[in-house]
Amino acid sequence: xxxxxxxxxxxxxxxxxxxxxxxxxxxxxxxxxxxxxxxxxxxxxxxxxxxxxxxxxxxxxxxxxxxxxxxxxxxxxxxxxxxxxxxxxxxxxxxxxxxxxxxxxxxxxxxxxxxxxxxxxxxxxxxxxxxxxxxxxxxxxxxxxxxxxxxxxxxxxx
Amino acid sequence: xxxxxxxxxxxxxxxxxxxxxxxxxxxxxxxxxxxxxxxxxxxxxxxxxxxxxxxxxxxxxxxxxxxxxxxxxxxxxxxxxxxxxxxxxxxxxxxxxxxxxxxxxxxxxxxxxxxxxxxxxxxxxxxxxxxxxxxxxxxxxxxxxxxxxxxxxxxxxxxxxxxxxxxxxxxxxxxxxxxxxxxxxxxxxxxxxxxxxxxxxxxxxxxxxxxxxxxxxxxxxxxxxxxxxxxxxxxxxxxxxxxxxxxxxxxxxxxxxxxxxxxxxxxxxxxxxxxxxxxxx
Numbered sequence: 110x111x112x113x114x115x116x117x118x119x120x121x122x123x124x125x126x127x128x129x130x131x132x133x134x135x136x137x138x139x140x141x142x143x144x145x146x147x148x149x150x151x152x153x154x155x156x157x158x159x160x161x162x163x164x165x166x167x168x169x170x171x172x173x174x175x176x177x178x179x180x181x182x183x184x185x186x187x188x189x190x191x192x193x194x195x196x197x198x199x200x201x202x203x204x205x206x207x208x209x210x211x212x213x214x215x216x217x218x219x220x221x222x223x224x225x226x227x228x229x230x231x232x233x234x235x236x237x238x239x240x241x242x243x244x245x246x247x248x249x250x251x252x253x254x255x256x257x258x259x260x261x262x263x264x265x266x267x
Numbered sequence: 268x269x270x271x272x273x274x275x276x277x278x279x280x281x282x283x284x285x286x287x288x289x290x291x292x293x294x295x296x297x298x299x300x301x302x303x304x305x306x307x308x309x310x311x312x313x314x315x316x317x318x319x320x321x322x323x324x325x326x327x328x329x330x331x332x333x334x335x336x337x338x339x340x341x342x343x344x345x346x347x348x349x350x351x352x353x354x355x356x357x358x359x360x361x362x363x364x365x366x367x368x369x370x371x372x373x374x375x376x377x378x379x380x381x382x383x384x385x386x387x388x389x390x391x392x393x394x395x396x397x398x399x400x401x402x403x404x405x406x407x408x409x410x411x412x413x414x415x416x417x418x419x420x421x422x423x424x425x426x427x428x429x430x431x432x433x434x435x436x437x438x439x440x441x442x443x444x445x446x447x448x449x450x451x452x453x454x455x456x457x458x459x460x461x462x463x464x465x466x467x468x469x470x471x472x473x474x475x476x477x478x479x480x481x482x483x484x485x486x487x488x489x490x491x492x493x494x495x496x497x498x499x500x501x502x503x504x505x506x507x508x509x510x511x512x513x514x515x516x517x518x519x520x521x522x523x524x525x526x527x528x529x530x531x532x533x534x535x536x537x538x539x540x541x542x543x544x545x546x547x548x
Contacts, residue, residue, distance in 0.1 A: 123309075123310055126307065126310035126311075126314075127310045127313045127314045128314070129314075129389075130310060130311050130314035130315075130386065131314045131317075132314075132315075132318060132386055132387065133389065138389055139391055141389050161269065162272065162275055162276060162279060165279055166279065166282075169283065170299065170300075170303050171303050171306060171307060173300070173303070174300045174303035174304055174307060174426065175303075175307055176388075176390070177388070177395065177423070177424050177431050179287045179290050179291065180286050180287065180289075180290040180296055180299060180300055181282075181283040181284065181285075181286030181287035181290060182283070182287060184279065184282070184283035184286065185279075185280050185283035185284065185287075188276050188279040188280050188283065189276065189280065191276075192272060192273070192276040195268045195272060196268065227287070231287055231291070238392070239390070239391060239392065
């Protein structure tokens with residue numbers, strides 16, 4: 110566990126929350142990327158020894174408080190998400206950008222789907238969740254964020 | 268992958284499920300949410316920086332003439348409102364007197380707190396907004412929120428410095444109303460679109476017309492009595508069905524208002540939070 114990676118990661122997560130909170134025009138409200146989810150994927154992918162399953166608990170609680178969902182919903186979805194990323198990341202390292210993009214799309218879809226299912230099972234009314242929009246836009250921002258982290262890591266050497 | 272990772276994931280998932288179960292039943296879990304609010308606060312403030320910066324720029328580059336114009340308009344409006352308030356004072360005195368004659372409890376003006384909308388929930392399926400007052404300002408869950416034109420909604424989630432308000436147009440929201448003209452009672456539910464409410468369980472024979480003003484009836488114990496909620500814009504009597512289809516337009520400017528009022532009702536309007544979290548059996 111390296112302190113530098115931890116600090117950089119926490120700053121990245123902070124900006125993820127800022128981006129998620131940013132007011133957006135009505136036009137793209139259906140296509141808000143899941144910023145925190147993408148950043149968590151990136152962190153687990155790039156620094157697997159520092160960032161692991163433990164991220165799910167504090168970040169899940171924060172996301173629940175932020176989005177007003179039942180406490181624990183995001184802890185559940187993030188734990189499964191991080192587990193899957195850890196399962197895949199060796200393979201993802203040799204994938205090209207488009208294959209990675211597809212994996213991120215599937216993971217983001219699964220995350221949204223789990224949220225929807227949890228809401229369905231736990232409430233007697235169905236709270237609809239926008240499944241495709243956020244997943245597609247999350248997959249779209251992945252290559253750019255990935256390139257940015259590679260650039261930063263190259264620039265500051267590691 | 269570290270050893271036993273699958274088992275650990277399972278453990279965390281079970282913990283999360285237990286937390287969800289507890290959150291629905293026990294109010295003390297709410298404090299966890301409240302604490303998260305402190306951590307989220309800086310991120311929320313930073314994300315509002317662009318809009319507050321734009322606002323500041325706008326304010327500091329307004330010309331002197333514009334300000335003078337606005338000042339004139341506002342003082343004219345103020346005069347009109349004061350005139351109305353004068354009449355209101357005498358009416359209120361009369362009202363209290365009449366109530367005393369009826370030996371009913373007197374209704375005093377509600378205490379209010381002014382707040383500003385800081386964000387709209389990005390989730391397109393819910394009609395919720397965030398306001399810049401929270402638990403530290405005395406905001407409580409279930410508190411009614413008004414804008415200058417009518418009832419806007421109620422507080423559903425309280426964080427230390429912000430709160431989440433569910434608007435009356437949210438599809439999970441319903442409130443008891445009555446027609447101002449004749450006192451017929453109904454329930455107004457949100458439809459998920461900001462410019463439309465639906466009245467449910469209105470008998471086909473009820474006296475209700477287009478243009479009727481709906482005011483809160485205070486029956487649910489949540490909203491205070493007598494605030495404007497919506498104006499009826501369509502009444503359809505369906506032969507062969509028990510209830511009429513009635514739609515109404517909310518009086519509050521749900522999509523435009525920036526300044527809102529939080530109401531601290533005296534007595535009746537307040538339901539203790541413990542009761543809100545108790546699930547009716």
